[in-house]
Amino acid sequence: AAGVIQSPRHLIKEKRETATLKCYPIPRHDTVYWYQQGPGQDPQFLISFYEKMQSDKGSIPDRFSAQQFSDYHSELNMSSLELGDSALYFCASSRRTGAGEKLFFGSGTQLSVL
Amino acid sequence: GDSVTQMEGPVTLSEEAFLTINCTYTATGYPSLFWYVQYPGEGLQLLLKATKADDKGSNKGFEATYRKETTSFHLEKGSVQVSDSAVYFCALRMEAGNQFYFGTGTSLTVIP
Numbered sequence: 001a002a003g004v005i006q007s008p009r010h011l012i013k014e015k016r017e018t019a020t021l022k023c024y025p026i027p028r029h030d031t032v033y034w035y036q037q038g039p040g041q042d043p044q045f046l047i048s049f050y051e052k053m054q055s056d057k058g059s060i061p062d063r064f065s066a067q068q069f070s071d072y073h074s075e076l077n078m079s080s081l082e083l084g085d086s087a088l089y090f091c092a093s094s095r096r097t098g099a100g101e102k103l104f105f106g107s108g109t110q111l112s113v114l
Numbered sequence: 115g116d117s118v119t120q121m122e123g124p125v126t127l128s129e130e131a132f133l134t135i136n137c138t139y140t141a142t143g144y145p146s147l148f149w150y151v152q153y154p155g156e157g158l159q160l161l162l163k164a165t166k167a168d169d170k171g172s173n174k175g176f177e178a179t180y181r182k183e184t185t186s187f188h189l190e191k192g193s194v195q196v197s198d199s200a201v202y203f204c205a206l207r208m209e210a211g212n213q214f215y216f217g218t219g220t221s222l223t224v225i226p
Contacts, residue, residue, distance in 0.1 A: 042157070045157040088214065102219055103201075103218070104216075105215075105216035107215055
């Protein structure tokens with residue numbers, strides 16, 4: 001069965017560069033979530049989208065932006081990268097139904113900022 | 115490929131009941147295993163972890179033992195409380211590459 005696909009799996013950038021992370025949800029899923037997990041930390045919720053509209057916003061820095069496209073894939077754009085942005089970035093998708101929501105996670109993109 | 119399979123929910127228990135949420139994994143190497151919890155309206159939190167075979171992770175009365183022979187990491191608690199109502203995710207992380215693989219989550223509701 002298709003799962004949540006994230007690309008790239010690994011990314012190395014230098015300070016002040018930009019990065020774009022991509023998330024391809026499971027087919028027919030309408031909701032995407034982004035999480036950031038620093039070394040030794042719990043995943044922190046960044047932002048979510050439902051039906052291509054931002055639905056919730058967490059601790060996402062102003063230097064980051066994200067969107068969900070017409071095919072439901074999502075991109076997290078990160079500018080002016082800082083050393084502290086080095087983390088594992090997760091994407092999760094779900095399909096909202098009246099019976100509740102089940103999250104399916106991607107395996108993450110490891111971003112290293114040098 | 116590497117993957118995690120956990121028990122389908124939802125699970126509904128009475129307070130003080132015994133809880134088991136099954137989790138099995140498939141991995142080609144030697145992963146670390148985790149249980150995360152998501153309380154209503156909150157983000158994911160690490161509940162417990164184990165990094166090698168026969169390790170037991172424990173926290174807040176929850177326990178899970180890394181069983182290599184059965185490729186399992188079942189979550190248990192002897193006496194659940196209403197405050198344990200949440201969604202529980204089993205996950206593994208491969209030692210190389212730092213990739214995580216999550217289960218699909220098990221929703222637990224504990225009723226008084």
